Amino acid sequence: MAALILFGGGGDLAMRMLLPSLYFLEHDGLLPEGLKIIGAARSEESADDYIAKVHEAVKARAEADKVWDEASWSRMKARLDYLAVDATSPESLKPLKDKVGDGEVTSFLAVSPSLYARIVTAMKAAGLAEKNCRIVLEKPVGRDLKSFLEIDDAVAHAFSENQVFRIDHYLGKETVQNLIALRFGNTIFEPLWNNLSIDHVQITIGETVGVGDRWPYYDEYGALRDMLQNHMLQLLCLVAMEPPSDLDPDSVRNEKVKVLRSLRPVTVDEVERVTVRGQYVAGVSEGKPAKGYDEERGQPSDTETFVAVRADIDNWRWAGVPFFMRTGKRLPEKRTEIVIQFKPVPHSIFDRDDRGEVQANRMIIELQPEEDISLTVMNKRPGLDQRMQLQPIKMSLSWGVPNSGDGKSAAPPRRRIAYERLLLDAMAGDSTLFVRRDEAEQAWKWVDEVSEAWAESGLKPDDYVAGTWGPDSADMLMARTGRDWNTTDV
Numbered sequence: 001m002a003a004l005i006l007f008g009g010g011g012d013l014a015m016r017m018l019l020p021s022l023y024f025l026e027h028d029g030l031l032p033e034g035l036k037i038i039g040a041a042r043s044e045e046s047a048d049d050y051i052a053k054v055h056e057a058v059k060a061r062a063e064a065d066k067v068w069d070e071a072s073w074s075r076m077k078a079r080l081d082y083l084a085v086d087a088t089s090p091e092s093l094k095p096l097k098d099k100v101g102d103g104e105v106t107s108f109l110a111v112s113p114s115l116y117a118r119i120v121t122a123m124k125a126a127g128l129a130e131k132n133c134r135i136v137l138e139k140p141v142g143r144d145l146k147s148f149l150e151i152d153d154a155v156a157h158a159f160s161e162n163q164v165f166r167i168d169h170y171l172g173k174e175t176v177q178n179l180i181a182l183r184f185g186n187t188i189f190e191p192l193w194n195n196l197s198i199d200h201v202q203i204t205i206g207e208t209v210g211v212g213d214r215w216p217y218y219d220e221y222g223a224l225r226d227m228l229q230n231h232m233l234q235l236l237c238l239v240a241m242e243p244p245s246d247l248d249p250d251s252v253r254n255e256k257v258k259v260l261r262s263l264r265p266v267t268v269d270e271v272e273r274v275t276v277r278g279q280y281v282a283g284v285s286e287g288k289p290a291k292g293y294d295e296e297r298g299q300p301s302d303t304e305t306f307v308a309v310r311a312d313i314d315n316w317r318w319a320g321v322p323f324f325m326r327t328g329k330r331l332p333e334k335r336t337e338i339v340i341q342f343k344p345v346p347h348s349i350f351d352r353d354d355r356g357e358v359q360a361n362r363m364i365i366e367l368q369p370e371e372d373i374s375l376t377v378m379n380k381r382p383g384l385d386q387r388m389q390l391q392p393i394k395m396s397l398s399w400g401v402p403n404s405g406d407g408k409s410a411a412p413p414r415r416r417i418a419y420e421r422l423l424l425d426a427m428a429g430d431s432t433l434f435v436r437r438d439e440a441e442q443a444w445k446w447v448d449e450v451s452e453a454w455a456e457s458g459l460k461p462d463d464y465v466a467g468t469w470g471p472d473s474a475d476m477l478m479a480r481t482g483r484d485w486n487t488t489d490v
Contacts, residue, residue, distance in 0.1 A: 002035050003100040004427060005128075007087050007119065008110035009039025010050065013138070017169075018110060019054050020061040021419040027062070027072040031079070032427060039082045040096060050082035065414060087111070088118040090125035097127045106427050108136040116141065117154035124158035136165045136426050139230045139435065143221055144451070145444040152437060165426045166435040170231045170336075172418030175371040176238060177433075178398060179338075182373065184243050192342070194317045199360065201323045202339040202486055203235050206331035208286055210466070211305065215297045223307040227327040229447045233260065234435070235338055236323055240313055249432040253439060260442035264312040271453035273480075276462065276473045278306030280330040283466030290330055290466035304461045305329040308474040309450065310481075322481060326474060330466035336368035339486045350390055359392050364486070371415060373397040 004022075006014050025031045039050055055073065062068035083099060086092040105128060109116060116137060123129045137155070142148030155164055170176060183189055192198070205227055211218045218226065234256075241255035266274060279301075281292035294300050306328030313323065340363040350358050362376040374394045381389040425433055453459075462471035469475075469487065478484055 002032050002104045002427070003038060003106070004035060004423075005038050005040055005096065005100065005105065005107040006110055007040050007107060009082065010041040010043050010045075010053065011110055013110040014039065015053070015057040016061075017417060017419050018108065018423070020058050021417045021423055023058045023062055023072065023076055024065075024067065024417065024420055025424065026076040026079075027067055027069055030424060035079060035427075036081060036100065037076075037079045038096070038099060039080070040085045040087065041082075042084065042086060044084045045082070047080070047082040051077060051080050054080060067414065088115065088122050090122045093122055093126035093128060100128075103132070104427075105130075105133045106136065107133065108138075108423075108426075110138060113138070113141050113151060116151050120155050120158040129158040129163075131163075133159070134163050134165060134426060134429065135159050136167055136422075139166055139168050139440075140221070140225060141166065141440065142444070143225055145441065145448050148440060148444050152440070156437075161437060162429075162431070164437070165422075165431060166437075166440060167422055167426075168230050168234050168435055169418040169422065170367065171234060171238075171433040172420070172422040173367055173371060174416060174421075175365055175367055175373060175398060176235070177421075178373060179238055179365055182397060190243065195319055195321045197342055198321055199341045199343045200321060200481075200483060201236075201239060201341070202337075203232055203239075203323070203325045204335060204337050204339075204485070205231060205327040206333055206335040206469075207327075207329050208331060208334050210280065210285070210290060210330050211293060211296055213296075215293075218305075219297065219301055219303045222303045223305055223327055223329070224447060224451060228307055228309065228325060229443050230435075232325045232327060233443045233446070236311065236325070237439075239338060239340070240318055240323070242317070247432065249430065249434075250436075252432050253436045257436070257439050257442060258315075259313060260439065260446065262313045262315045262318075263446050264314050265446070266309070266450045266453050268453045268456045271450070271457050272459060274310040274477070275450060275454070275459070276306070276308040276326075276471060276477050277304040277454065277459055278308075278328060278464045278471040278474065279303070279461035280305050280328075280466045281463045283330070283468065285330050285467045292466070293329075302460055306331075306461070306464060306470045306474070308470065308477050310477060324478060324483075324485075326470065326485070328464075328470050331469055332467055334369055336366070337486070338365040338367075339363070340365075341483075341486075350388070358390055362486075363397075371398065 006018060008014055022037060059068055083096050085096055107123065107128060109119060120135065142151050183193060237256040237259045240259045242258065244251040244255050279293050282295065283290055293305050308326035311323040311325060342361040344360040348358060358378060359376065364374050366372045374396050376392050376394050378390050379393045381391045422433060462473050464471040
């Protein structure tokens with residue numbers, strides 16, 4: 001019997017993301033036959049009580065997506081079980097080992113990374129780290145390279161590297177995977193994917209929410225460690241990596257590591273020119289008054305809630321192409337996007353006599369709030385005007401021209417939770433979309449250099465009003481290179 005153990009099975013991540021993902025997989029008939037799903041947590045409650053909570057969480061999400069089905073729930077319910085455990089105690093975990101038996105076991109640690117080392121040590125002692133076992137770790141692991149290595153060394157003592165799946169849910173998004181397909185499955189993009197055709201790249205992860213009562217965690221990590229170290233650098237790697245020899249997991253991950261190793265170090269002399277720290281102060285967010293970070297925390301803090309960085313990749317493909325990354329809390333929009341800004345045409349024949357709005361081509365990979373890949377190109381404005389007028393048009397590349405076979409356009413498929421893909425891959429042992437140890441090491445190394453340069457230079461966060469796109473210094477980061485952040489759809 002195969003089993004999936006959800007440590008922290010009653011927590012927010014499990015109830016909001018993991019268990020609904022498993023329901024959708026059940027609904028689509030994709031879960032392995034005979035799979036047992038076991039929630040494991042400290043809470044002393046019966047399996048029936050736990051299943052009732054799962055039912056409530058799953059049904060709400062499935063009804064919102066209009067895919068609730070009683071038969072699917074009945075099949076999933078038959079798989080569910082619960083056990084109250086202290087995951088850091090081998091003795092407490094032994095009944096869990098007895099419950100899963102000798103089949104393949106995938107354990108998902110939906111708990112604080114500070115507990116990882118103690119949990120994996122207990123799992124090894126309890127027989128839950130055998131050769132047929134896998135473990136899934138939610139990032140970020142640690143808060144710097146030193147703490148990452150301490151935790152990961154404990155993981156490595158219990159599990160071999162091919163058993164470890166470090167998850168970054170952004171890599172499970174359909175559009176992120178589609179980026180790989182567009183780059184390496186078509187001849188029209190890859191020849192242009194270099195410094196001869198691309199002017200710069202922007203990566204934005206904007207959140208409208210504040211830190212709120214999460215400030216004890218956030219105050220330790222800040223925007224740099226919370227978002228840039230994992231999500232943003234992973235997206236940068238997928239944009240910038242060389243074509244892998246094949247889709248073997250190590251082939252893909254080898255190329256991502258090469259990108260991270262090619263990142264130019266951020267030095268003390270350069271840190272004020274290529275990075276920005278920001279912290280929101282009181283303002284208006286989503287039409288409502290919003291407190292500043294210091295007010296939420298209850299005392300002053302130098303923790304950044306916004307970070308913008310110019311990254312340079314020192315290799316032949318990307319020499320001279322800046323990668324601009326920004327992320328922050330209390331921004332005007334919930335938006336995650338990658339902007340590939342192409343260079344203008346070498347010589348424009350449309351510059352004279354007011355020929356309309358002439359723009360360079362731009363590809364936008366949207367991950368939130370919607371998922372889409374669009375390409376902006378120039379087109380003749382329809383009409384009989386003797387003087388040709390141009391206009392930008394935006395073409396969607398996510399679904400192309402969907403066709404149902406009868407000549408009619410088909411609706412795009414349901415937008416899946418990223419964890420659906422990643423849970424399936426982890427249970428199947430496919431590590432392509434997961435982060436290898438040396439990847440995480442290189443990412444932490446570069447982020448630590450930024451953090452140390454901030455500390456040595458004494459760079460403090462600049463204020464920005466809640467509901468705006470960060471401090472003025474973030475605009476200056478772009479302006480001093482003659483560029484602007486993308487704030488429009490086209």
